[in-house]
Amino acid sequence: MTTGNKRRVVTPGGAQVLPEEMMTEVFLRLPIKSILCFRAVCRSWDALLSSEEFCGLHMAKAEALPKMFFTSPTAGFDATAMYSSSSSGPDDGLMFTLDGVHGDIVDMTPAPCRGLTLLHDAVAPAYYVLNASTRAVTRLPPCQGSFSATAGLGFDARTRKYKVVRLFYGNFSDKQRIKCEIYTLGGDHGDCWKPAVEGVPFRFCRAAAAAISHAKWDKLFPVFANGFLHWLLLPLFLAERPRAAILSFSVTDETFTWVRSPPFVVSAVHLVELADRLCMVRDLRNVSFDCSMLEIWKLNDYNSGGWSLEHRIDLLHHVARDLIEPQIIKVIGSVGNCESTKKIVIATSRRKVVLYDPVFQTLETVIAIRDNHSSYQMDQSALRISLYQESLVPVHQTNEEISLSAPLAKATREILLRLPANCTVQFKLVCKQWLRLIENNGFVRSYYLHKNMDRKPKIMLVGKGAGGYGFSFTPLKMLRRVPDHDIWLDTKVVCSKPCLGMNLLSTELKDYLYNPCTGFCHVYHTRGPSAHIPWNIPSYSCIPEDHAFAVGCKNVGLGFNLSMQEHVIVEIFYHLKDFKSRQYALTCTVSACEMGSVQSSFQPPLPVTDMPPAYLAGVLYWMSDPRLGQNYERVIVSFDISTSMFDVIPCPSCIAMWNSRSSSNAFVVELEGRLCAVLANPDAEELNIWKREHDQWDRAYIVYLKGWQGYSLRTNVVVPWAVDPKDGKILLNTGRKLGFYDPARRSIENLYDVEELLHVRSTEQSSHVGVLERNHIAKNKPYVKNFCTQISSFQLHKFSDEPSSSLSRNNFACSRGERSLERSPVYTEIMPLIPILYEESLASYPLRRKARCLQ
Template structure:
């Protein structure tokens, strides 16, 4: 016999089904707190029947004056800003964020503060043309200029779907539009819709990128930017269609306004500012939009000229019952974030001025939500002065967002098993296998798999992996042109490579390399073909041109790469001003000022990252002259990645013109040429802080090709301890024990017609899938 669970209220015992009914009328936040009462209450309040019942009852229709709070306005509580926020769908909103949480599209439930990050939205792969290659190293074409995201719900399957529509491709032979869908809480990645948009008459059709599509009655409504065309997408079967033509001609719009779509009174609404009047707005409704008898009807014409302090622009938010006599009110928001109520009958006349429901100037900054109800005598909201206010509708909801993509992917035992196998393979092989299916691609692009692959691929000591930059043009770097050294040796190919204009490449830093070519810095992963240009910091407010040097570091605390740029003003005139700027790789492409370095860095010696710090050689042409005891030793400028602080330390006793900084055994190594002995000394710091020569390379005993003027150590082989040397035309391994040299690759590069001497550029790379997307479209 089943036992009926009851709860005590005073001296009365109530069954759970009574609480089930009572709690469904309460706001979402108190109900969410009740989940912690017991496990049975948590299960009950999280069940789909209760969530659906609460959604209906907590947002039951009400009147603006006599009824309850039918609608609410929502203001974000994040530390940054957002734009392109959609109207609530079962309480969920889709918004584009650009703040401390990170850039990209998110699904938010304001009631429960649940925030779900959507994958591949920060800088969408289908949108970005600057990222020349995809994970498999192949060119990703076509790449679209415009994009649009929307949130919908399929009642037949109970799925929440996010769709995105791309238009205006860079490749003229590609489809004019391309549509993809992402299902929340489903183990899949972005996939093409079942049907793609029909080919338009104008190949250059563009979707309206400033506003999200309108979702209504199972259909998405996309407004085209050029012309007045609207296309629809059925969220269920993912097929496209078209509603009746919009009831407006181009001549009815003025050059400073646009036609906009929204939802109003359960219908699709189009509104625009008339060309004949800067203060007059016309609103149309599409009646029976989901039937063949769909037709456009003019709802009203709102003339704001007679309003006190007329706004520059208005936008309808919702339509509500007025005083209970069947009268309707349209709720508008203005460009000044003022919320107005306008009577539908007699709208736009001086006899019926709008009712001010929310005025930020009179608001009390104590809450983030404002009820559109008569009981709210003083509107309460929170605005931040550094960000423009954004208002949108708000619904009470306990609808869950589901799991993140990473949680969904690794919840499958089969996927976890495949991840254990794939993480042992080379990065390029994994990139190629990511095209097998969308589940695999979703898995290998998660941070969890990338970190696991990086750890396991570098556990076993192997010979340094060397690639050569090939076919580098004179004016820019094509980092997709990497040739594996082993393939060149086997094939015997000797292509002409990097020009005499020096290409300086850093050692690998957790899978990424930094290269400098013609004063332009590039960040790339040679294993995957990933490449992005790092733009230098802008000129300062006095338009002074800063010359500088850039280095790449890794912040272990955040697991992110950081580009550090040091520069000084008026380098040739010996009048300088030091400064430091940092940029989070894959972030907002914003250079942030950091602590100024105490000394200037030598621009001719590239910096090196080792064990959480970036090192540069101090340029002694600037700053105080060293004492006689320190004159024989170099100084090193050190930037701590965690503390974001500078310090100057004493380097090894070498003040000779050729110095190279590199990482050796996880620590800093300073390689100095010694003309007196015709050798290269590789210095490292011992535990007591003293510098000592770890290796000594007797260059004088080698062939004339390996001279002090051209030879630089690049890495040490962890297998046999030999040192890799580079002259620009030859690569060889030097054994410090036997002093033997083995040349593994060389080219005979002669002068061209312009008298320029060509040389190749070798790059040491690590097996890694790290591909932070660039901070640009």
């Protein structure tokens, strides 16, 4: 772009059009979206519209009304949606979505730094730089010291580069723990954080520690103004140095300095940049109960530290309760065409934005935001609202992002998405690029969605693992013959339903967190016996229940913490269970699978049955036990994992009623993504299934089991495990049998039968060793049923869910016509192989736990 001579833009056909200066004036009046499209017209337009000079001129055209965006978590809390200020909620105005950014634990700078915004995801943990106008986002490389850190975004006027500056605590073994590192977007140092030129001088170490603590507890980002990043110091530090309230860092020189305190006690304040000047906002509501004023002080000179009072905003006089009741009120910036007429933007913890006009001294509410998805974030100091500028500033991608966006990487990604999980995991060893691709959170999430989009029930059989450790998993389709009894289980095992790619296998003493597809495993010991119980409770006065879905005196469930994005094991352990006196004593322990934390200060409001809980959307559900305690009706006990809160939900009236003389059993399951309550009626041999939608209970299915061998409710606990979305058949599990129930034909198609497995095994052995061996097997059948054997290796295969003909009886007449002796199953006997539902996934947790702070 030139100013001395007026060049004309020449089209490919040779025709002359408007001079470049006039074209520039036209382009400056276009919105960002149009400019991005026009860059693709030709190379000359791309060069003009991408030049730093044009980007600066376009950004200088300030808007009179504020342009804002706000964040809201998606329904699964595994992504963050960005909405424009023109929308009133997450129903409209969606700008873009950041996948893998956990929307409920997200902080961002309330005002942009020359068009760019810094965002922090404390769960990952990770930093992002984004341009809200162009929707361009880059994730910064991993950094050390994530436990306690604070970071800000600044602009180096000398190099014309953006810098992210972090203050953090180093390792305990470091001579100086307080450190400072810098990442330069598009810099010459590559994709790495580098130490500041002078580091953190010793005289600033305690101030830097105070800045980290204040930013951590109050969710405060440093403010960039006049080429400096400014951190407000913890008030306790001011007792030592009352004249130093702010720590400043020169983005250009990479040096620290002090800023003197204003002429008042620095308390209930925050920093903000207004008209390129550093200002301090003082909330007098916290100083005096009768006062409802905000004071805005401006720093006049860095050397002398002189401050002057610029504005006094009377909140009560103008908008009454709108700015009096919120706990948090922050000034986040200013908007306008010139300095004298700029309006001040005020945001509240109630997701409202108010404009203050200094000329007319009026306040006007311009935005009121509502959330569709409930938030788990208890701290309201994170406003999740930010200003943004119409800017064309590029967001420089990291080398890893560039390599993963290459055509070859995209093709590799599509191939890996279609491979079995165990093969995909092995391909991590090919090269570093494939390792980064497979371990990328976005790829792991895409793999899970791609492999499970059909929602068809997928079944494996669980046996003993190799080397005496863990378990092996054999697809039902791959079981062409009865496996050797070397892999038969020698202990009772109860399997959970899959929870986002993971399963929990529980024995009396241990719980195993497994990914059956990859073999990932982590072992947790049962914590109930070691939990603290009152001195007057008799020890272990509890007899375990006797059916296939109970193990010991504990009830264990696997769930997922949506806000922390990690699996959680919730264990309810009974120390006392006396049905005659209705007395009980239990403890509840919650174990986080990634962070490794264990909490045991939870107490369910009611006793629960021994049936495993149902997991749905971050909540675990149990059916209460009306045989214990003071409540003689059935209700559903829920536990919200993210908030660690128990609650009680009413049951359908036919299930809530309980009679001590009735043999009916009730429990909860998850079917088709809905919470369902099941009433098992042994007299009628029926399962009545009710589903809960929109806080209302409706009858979903009736399963008729009369006459079906092995599914009698008098001798079995029959659990509806899943529903096939293709034909609506219900998968039933008794622990000894597994089959699909057809509601239309009222028939059952067997998939797996323990008795048949034992029979086939005995037949195979007798055909090889003759009559003497048959006599030996018959003589030692009790030994075979206890399955104390050696161990074989893992069998991990991709399969479809068609049952093997050698282990299933698909002929309805054969299953139902010939009546055989219906014996009462002894569930304390150990099943040789037990079925398990699973989801294809790459989910796993690192062996080394990451330290994270989500205060």
